[in-house]
Amino acid sequence: xxxxxxxxxxxxxxxxxxxxxxxxxxxxxxxxxxxxxxxxxxxxxxxxxxxxxxxxxxxxxxxxxxxxxxxxxxxxxxxxxxxxxxxxxxxxxxxxxxxxxxxxxxxxxxxxxxxxxxxxxxxxxxxxxxxxxxxxxxxxxxxxxxxxxxxxxxxxxxxxxxxxxxxxxxxxxxxxxxxxxxxxxxxxxxxxxxxxxxxxxxxxxxxxxxxxxxxxxxxxxxxxxxxxxxxxxxxxxxxxxxxxxxxxxxxxxxxxxxxxxxxxxxxxxxxxxxxxxxxxxxxxxxxxxxxxxxxxxxxxxxxxxxxxxxxxxxxxxxxxxxxxxxxxxxxxxxxxxxxxxxxxxxxxxxxxxxxxxxxxxxxxxxxxxxxxxxx
Amino acid sequence: xxxxxxxxxxxxxxxxxxxxxxxxxxxxxxxxxxxxxxxxxxxxxxxxxxxxxxxxxxxxxxxxxxxxxxxxxxxx
Numbered sequence: 001x002x003x004x005x006x007x008x009x010x011x012x013x014x015x016x017x018x019x020x021x022x023x024x025x026x027x028x029x030x031x032x033x034x035x036x037x038x039x040x041x042x043x044x045x046x047x048x049x050x051x052x053x054x055x056x057x058x059x060x061x062x063x064x065x066x067x068x069x070x071x072x073x074x075x076x077x078x079x080x081x082x083x084x085x086x087x088x089x090x091x092x093x094x095x096x097x098x099x100x101x102x103x104x105x106x107x108x109x110x111x112x113x114x115x116x117x118x119x120x121x122x123x124x125x126x127x128x129x130x131x132x133x134x135x136x137x138x139x140x141x142x143x144x145x146x147x148x149x150x151x152x153x154x155x156x157x158x159x160x161x162x163x164x165x166x167x168x169x170x171x172x173x174x175x176x177x178x179x180x181x182x183x184x185x186x187x188x189x190x191x192x193x194x195x196x197x198x199x200x201x202x203x204x205x206x207x208x209x210x211x212x213x214x215x216x217x218x219x220x221x222x223x224x225x226x227x228x229x230x231x232x233x234x235x236x237x238x239x240x241x242x243x244x245x246x247x248x249x250x251x252x253x254x255x256x257x258x259x260x261x262x263x264x265x266x267x268x269x270x271x272x273x274x275x276x277x278x279x280x281x282x283x284x285x286x287x288x289x290x291x292x293x294x295x296x297x298x299x300x301x302x303x304x305x306x307x308x309x310x311x312x313x314x315x316x317x318x319x320x321x322x323x324x325x326x327x328x329x330x331x332x333x334x335x336x337x338x339x340x341x342x343x344x345x346x347x348x349x350x351x352x353x354x355x356x357x358x359x360x361x362x363x364x365x366x367x368x369x370x371x372x373x374x375x
Numbered sequence: 376x377x378x379x380x381x382x383x384x385x386x387x388x389x390x391x392x393x394x395x396x397x398x399x400x401x402x403x404x405x406x407x408x409x410x411x412x413x414x415x416x417x418x419x420x421x422x423x424x425x426x427x428x429x430x431x432x433x434x435x436x437x438x439x440x441x442x443x444x445x446x447x448x449x450x451x
Contacts, residue, residue, distance in 0.1 A: 030422040036430060049422040063422065130400025162439065173406050176415065182439030221439035227415050235414035243437040251437040259414045267414075277436050301436055332420060336427070340434070366430055368423050 022100045022127050024059040027052050029373045038338065038364020040072040040082075057097050061106075065089040074360060075300070078348055079196050079208060087112040093121075100127040114147040114193075123164070131170075134178075138164035148193040158188030174229040179222070186217040197298040198348070199287040206286060206354045212296045213282075219245035235259040248281035249302065255309075269313035269334065279304040285346050286355045300360065303345040311336035313368075330372040338364040418442065 028051050035044040045066035053059035065088065072082035093106030103124045110117040119142035127134050142160035161184070168178035196208035223241040230236055236258055243251040255273040262268055280302040282295035313334035319327065339361070346357040409415065418424045428441050 025421075030420065032422045032426060034426050047422050047426060065426075130402070131404070132400050132402060164440070170402060170407070170410060173402060173409055176410055180440040180442060182441075184439050219438060221437060223440040223442065225417075225442070227417060229409040229412065229415055233412070233414065235412070235417070237417040241437065241440060243439070245436070247436075249436045251435065253437065257417055259417070261414060275431075275435060275437070280436070301434060307435070332423065334423065366427070368426060370420055370423050372420070 022097055022102050022125070024053045024056065024095055024097050024102065025051055025061070027059075027375050029375070031371045033369045035367045036364060037366075039340070039362035040074060040077065041364075042070040043067050059095040059097075061093050061095075063089070063091045065091075074347065074349065074362075075195060080194060085113055087115075100131070101125065114149050116145045118143050119160070121162075125166075133170075134166075134168040136164070136166040136168075138162070138166075140164075144188070146189050146193060154193065156189030156193075158186055158190055160184065160186050176227045178225045180225075181220070181222045184217075184219045184221075188215060190215065190217055192299065195299055197284070197287055197296045198354075199290050199292060200354055201290075204353060207290070209290055209296070211298065212294070214247065214295055217245060217247055219243065219249075233261060243277075247302070249277060249279065251275070251277035265317050267313075267315040267317075269311075269315070271309070271311045271336075273309040273311075274306070275308075276306045277304065279344060283344075285344050298345075300342055300345040304343040305340060305345065306343075307338060307340045309336050309338050311366075325375055327374040329374070330370075332368070332370040332372070334366075334368045334370075336366040338366065340364070 028049070030047075030049040032047040032049075033044070034047060036042070045068045047063065047065040049061065049063045051059060051061040067087040069085050069087065070082075071084070076082055087110065089108060089110040091106055091108035093104060096103045101124060104122070106121045108117075108119050108121070119140055121138065121140040123136060123138035125134055125136035140160070140162035142162075144158040144160065146156045146158065148154040163183045164180065165182075166178060166180040168176065170176050191211050191213045195211045197211055198206045198208050201207050221241060221243040223239060226238045228236045228238075236256070239253075239255045239257075241253045243249070253273060253275040255271060257269065257271040260268045260270075280297055282293060283297045283299070283302045284292075285298060285303070287293075287296060311334060313332060315330060315332040317328055317330040319329065340363075341361045342359055345360050346355070347360040348357050350357050352358075413419060424442075432438055432441075
């Protein structure tokens with residue numbers, strides 16, 4: 001009942017705001033080639049996005065995305081054999097502009113040989129206060145199906161819900177700020193069906209048993225973003241994000257990005273990002289004995305670790321007077337270097353007494369090459 | 376308690392936005408040329424940004440408030 005009252009007031013607030021014109025996303029065709037290489041993983045593939053608007057009222061978009069995975073990561077090497085697989089994701093969506101409000105609805109499907117995810121997303125945003133402020137609300141619902149290769153009897157499900165709220169404010173001629181908050185709840189099978197934890201069997205040896213995760217997870221993330229126009233025509237973008245969840249994980253990240261035009265056609269981008277997280281309540285690199293507790297995890301994404309990213313990018317835009325339906329074209333290349341350092345996840349490929357192996361760390365390089373046509 | 380606070384804050388926002396005596400917008404449309412400059416758009420290429428979001432999300436526990444419509448990455 002309380003929730004209904006809050007929703008009613010939000011809808012009243014949105015409808016009471018005066019209206020002029022917001023803007024739909026640009027008409028464009030993007031063809032991206034992406035590659036991730038590091039830590040024994042190589043993942044690459046294309047992503048194609050098409051956007052088209054009609055009568056300045058409605059815009060539709062479709063995206064086709066592929067990950068070709070060749071996996072020999074530390075997780076895989078210690079408990080399975082290297083493998084290859086393909087993940088494809090398809091999504092379609094529509095944006096509807098009404099006065100100063102934009103309503104967006106989209107659907108996505110992601111498939112791989114042992115996993116399928118379907119999700120729907122609804123978002124709305126409203127400009128007000130002389131177009132200096134924007135309020136946005138969003139909701140997503142997802143349904144996952146989890147399978148296990150080589151075990152036809154295994155089939156599990158998980159449901160996900162996302163609630164988003166955001167507020168963006170122009171503060172001066174040079175400064176824009178935004179605050180976003182998102183709550184996510186998951187329910188169902190949240191494990192990786194292949195991963196194991198290790199436990200001591202004697203002071204000098206250990207064995208493995210399957211991971212066991214809770215059936216629910218609720219998380220909240222809040223992000224503050226600032227964009228500042230520098231006096232020599234460049235954009236400086238800062239972001240700080242904090243996170244916590246019901247599994248006991250606290251995390252935060254900050255990022256600075258500089259977008260610097262070089263002449264009329266070239267653009268140089270650079271970014272630096274730092275990420276830190278604590279471990280989940282039920283994570284351990286080495287459990288003292290079998291079934292040591294109700295929930296067990298040895299997933300390095302649930303361990304305590306930090307990572308940094310240094311990235312650079314260069315872009316070029318061009319057009320020809322005799323292009324009739326095409327406005328302009330662009331080519332962008334970005335290279336990002338990641339470094340991950342784990343604080344309580346050990347590299348058990350190295351022979352040593354249990355619990356004294358070296359801590360794991362690895363570097364990865366992410367390359368993105370993007371061709372765009374605006375029409 | 377928290378819900379009634381949120382409810383009161385929203386009521387106040389509605390009252391302010393419809394009363395006509397609130398603070399006036401401090402920038403005219405012609406004063407926003409710098410904010411409209413492409414250098415002020417940190418996510419000018421959605422397909423490239425979305426991919427990088429996926430790279431982060433697949434290797435970190437942190438999720439949500441990414442900035443785009445987000446969700447449904449199916450990356451666990």
